[in-house]
Amino acid sequence: MVAPLLPKTAPFAPDDISALNNIVTRATREQRHWLAGFLSGFDAAQAGPAAAAAARPKVPLTILYGSESGNCESLALKARKAAQKNGFDAKVFDLADYSVELLAKAQNVIIYVATWGEGEPPQRAIDFYSALMSDTAPRLEKLNFAVLALGDTAYAQFCATGKAVDVRLEALGAQRTALRVDLDLDFAKAAAAWTDNTLKAFTPAEPSKVVHVDFKSSGPELDDDEPEFTAEHPLEAEISGLINLNGSGSSRETWHVELSSSARGFVYQPGDAIGVLPTNDPELAAKLLDAVGLGGNAGLIKTLVTSHDITTLSRPVIAAFAKLTGRTDIAWLAQGESFAQYAADRQLLDLFAEHREKLTSAQLFGLLRPLPGRLYSVASSQRAHEGEAHLVIGAVRWNSHGHDRLGVTSTYFADRRKVGDTARIYVKPNRHFRLPEDQARPIIMIGAGTGIAPYRGFIEDRAETGAVGKSWLFFGERNYTNDFLYQLEWQDHIAAKALSRIDVAFSRDQPEKIYVQHRLWERRDEVLGWINDGAHVYVCGDEKGMAKDVDATLVRILGGNEAGTAKLAELRKAGRYQRDVY
Amino acid sequence: MTDNRAKNEIIKENSNLLRGGIAEGLGNVVTGALEEDDTVLLKFHGSYMQDDRDIRAGRSKKKLEKAYSFMIRLRIPGGLVAAKQWIALDDIATTYANGTLRMTTRETFQYHGIIKSNLRRTMQAINAACLDSLAACGDVNRNVMSTANPYLSPVHKQAYDLAKGLSEHLLPKTGAYHEIWLDGEKVSDTSRAAAPEDEPLYGPHYLPRKFKAVVAVPGDNDVDIFAHCLGYIAIVENGKLVGYNVTVGGGMGMTHGELDTFPRTADVMGFCTPDQAIDVGEKVLTVQRDWGNRNVRKHARLKYTVEANGIEKFRAEVEKRTGFKLGAPRPYKFERTGDLLGWRQSADKKWHLTAFVENGRLKDRPGNTARSAVREIAEAAICEFVVTSNQNLMFVNVTAKNKGKIDAILKAHGMPVEASSGLRRNAMSCVALPTCGLALAEAERYLPALVTHIETLLETAGLRDDDIVIRMTGCPNGCARPYLAEIGFVGRGPGLYNLYLGAAFDGSRLSKMYAQDVGEDKILALLAPIITRYAKERLAGERFGDYTIRAGYVAATTAGNNFHANLNLTG
């Protein structure tokens, strides 16, 4: 609560005072500045044309973002900074806090939106997205817009959400001020350039006379300062611990990775993710080079290993390869269905190996995108481990089309790194997966497999701060004896009352499969009780494998169908239902 | 006054008749273990908490507790199992245990590797098969053995009925077993201290130690009558069972280096008629209940009670409690302790097959899918099964026309009936590693290999088909009754064993230590000359055990109390 600005002694009627306060207190800093400028300008205007210029009303600009892991969010925040410098009256909103009604009132919007799942909008943007797509969406004739889409060419539905939004806005009558770009994981430079040009495009030839003030709502005050270490400027951290957590004879391979650095800027909060810039498997690099007739060149291997994505088989790569080689049979593989089918469990190597074509090194590098980093939910609290970040990494290995495949980053740790080596990492803040400010709040943590990661950080943090809030962990894996990740630590936390309750679901210990959602359901009354007591609910781990079912179960627990769905949406809006799924 | 009682006595006392905190412990999901005190009580329910000793090291580095799991031992008096029950037991092995059925030296089964979260449902599955594990372990009367196969003759049937009757009669009466495992009901008011009348026979402290009973039908001494607290030797006069010689005070277990612990062959206490048998057994048990040592568990077995008081005094007390005198022992003659493998026909023209199962571990191996074979036979519903006290399996009560079926199925699965030699046929080993928490050395996983080595010695000596009893245990507790073997090995440490010789082939005489802390090479070096000389010098029908005494390798052990005496160790 902000104290009223106008004193009771102000020369207004009490109603007017409260009315003004009502507005002014809710206004953002920019709004208040603008208002100041406006009022002086207003007087000046009364005084005569000469002074009118003093109040050069700013162009309103609404910057929206739909983001899951924070990329679009930080692009949006950067854009606001730039916009303000360029004299815009710029506000930023998470699509989670925005509505099509507001959009209908807005004048200029820039939308940064990512695509998740299999071509779906980010979780928190779903409500807005469906409203926008529905037949009842309002017309948007007054609106000028521009869309930047983030995505990953590794996915069949590249930037699907951004594309759909862009098309829909036009269909609803809005004017496209700048052309959409669809950016891959290496978006940083291109995105910055696009933002600059787009802002220029929104700058009117001459200041508009219409003064539009929208006091309706004010964006959440977000700190937009970048973490010190980013994908562009990573931290060289030491690998100080590397343990396969699964018991011998387990069907799983889950690595506990400890990264340490004394760098002052190496800070994160539980719930954040740590980005890792891996290197490739040299053997794979060699095979790839052989396949295109560049074999036996140590130099080339080194470059491939350190800086290029040599596994992802994306539509653009196939298309480019087809173009280079002029082979229509390959070009065809980049088409709609056939691509999805062909790329499903193939990698770049298959493309090259199956269609023996010689390439020059220049041509090869022309095809490859930079090696993207991978994110890992941080599994520690720096309160408990100063200068360290722990990760829980599931080794990705599979065989398809006669090749043994290795997940680049997971096996980078599992197979190609040892304690004492270094790794290039960065911090990826996740403002949407955080412990409650209020330490007395109960928390319910639901996760399967590596989804346990952030909860280890949460509980370590709460143990250190002596938080009084109750905590309840639901953990699922395959076999109790070999896959109970961090079992001894949970035992200690329970003994120390840092963790209040734990329920486990091991799917393969008995004839019938038991998963976390089944445990949730068994405990539904207590779970509901905790939620009614203000508990924050967290879900972390595999999207397809778990999060969807947990979501459905929570809906059932909260009353089922519409009622339950609404209640869950409510919780999400209130920041009490947070997900970190992948 | 200070309480000198053994810790277990206090645990039993406070357990509200074997309930303790077991039910709560089962609900604690953060650990796969139970509270230590509760594991003591759990034994009375037929289950032991164990952990996989093969992988103990390194678990904590992985932030995992020990790989806890539970062993469940069934109570199957006389070892008789119906075909339907077999199928259920086989299913349980696959669904909840480690995929094996382990036939024990006491005519029953053990499951290994059952995790805590499956313990209750396993118990329920066992119960659904009309079996239980109540009192299979713990300070109570254990599974009662009888000479294999009630279908062999009417006398065998009577012996079996006595074993079954005695087992039922001596069962604890506490409702704990049902509450915890079957109803799943919350355990009834634990605050209330247990009243003795809830456990009329045992009382709230049960026995000072385990209590074991067997029934033997001579000439078979397959049950090793002299190795147990209480034994009945069937006395048959002109084809009819007239009664039993009652034996008391046998036992195997001892502790390395503690000379006041020793294996002991039972004394023959006297003769009783069939209708007196159960009463006599009950009174033997109550005397042990009241006289047994409750301060030092190592001296708490009945054998020490008898040793301390003398057989006369003990008999007198039993007679006082029964109210009748025991007759003088009648003559009897035992031939062997091992099983006769192969088919055997009974007077009623039914057929019975005894098949060799190495160390009682029934599982599918490449080329020998024994477990599937037996399962298939069970599904054919053409026989019943008997687990023998030598860890072998019998297919009993088979009609002549089904005999061939069984042979065919065994053949198809590569399950041999015979063992590769007379030595292996008479070989037994305990479980030991990796599940047994007390093992000092390998046994079940090692004896087969050692036997193979010794077989080559026997081969050269021309003794491949001679019956020689060889047994190995991973520690001195003696679970495979090694001190009654002609060649006995008792684990001392990894790869090291004490070697015992000189026991009687019919189970009537204990062995004596011949060499200490010997490994494989030494063992073979020591046995080679003995075997060669035995082949040359043995008298007509002279047994290996008897020979080693006559030849002076070891002195004869005439009673438990001179087991440690007259040693003259080689090596």
Ligand code: SRM
């Ligand atoms: C399974 C079996 C051996 C086998 O390979 O078949 C066995 C296995 C164990 N015995 Fe035994 N005993 C087994 C027959 C015996 C016998 C032989 C007999 O009863 O005919 C003996 C010697 C006779 C006797 O009791 O004196 C025997 C004397 C012991 C002892 C020593 C008792 C003593 O008085 O010193 C222990 C240790 C103890 O009780 O403290 C013991 C303890 C054990 C335990 C439960 C170890 C423990 O206490 O933690 C072993 C479980 C190992 C595992 O992983 O399965 N077991 N145990 C036998 C199960 C019998 C049954 O079905 O009830």
Ligand SMILES: Cc1cc2nc3c(=O)[nH]c(=O)nc-3n(C[C@H](O)[C@H](O)[C@H](O)COP(=O)(O)OP(=O)(O)OC[C@H]3O[C@@H](n4cnc5c(N)ncnc54)[C@H](O)[C@@H]3O)c2cc1C
């Ligand atoms: C916010 C966030 C947090 C995350 N937290 C964690 C965490 O805490 N722990 C963790 O382990 N991971 C986490 N991940 C996932 C992680 O980022 C990586 O995606 C994962 O480790 C795989 O990376 P990789 O380089 O080893 O495999 P990659 O080289 O990226 O290969 C993975 C790809 O291979 C393909 N693939 C995998 N298996 C098969 C198969 N059987 N058949 C066919 N194709 C297959 C799929 O296309 C898959 O995307 C997180 C992801 C995000 C976005």
Ligand SMILES: Cc1cc2nc3c(=O)[nH]c(=O)nc-3n(C[C@H](O)[C@H](O)[C@H](O)COP(=O)(O)O)c2cc1C
């Ligand atoms: C689980 C998962 C699914 C994804 N699915 C898609 C997809 O279907 N199409 C796509 O173009 N990008 C997809 N991406 C890539 C993201 O859109 C990309 O990482 C983007 O930078 C995320 O932006 P954000 O941090 O603002 O959410 C996916 C990423 C993850 C981790």
Ligand code: SF4
């Ligand atoms: S003899 Fe010793 S090692 Fe063997 S099973 Fe018995 S207690 Fe275990």
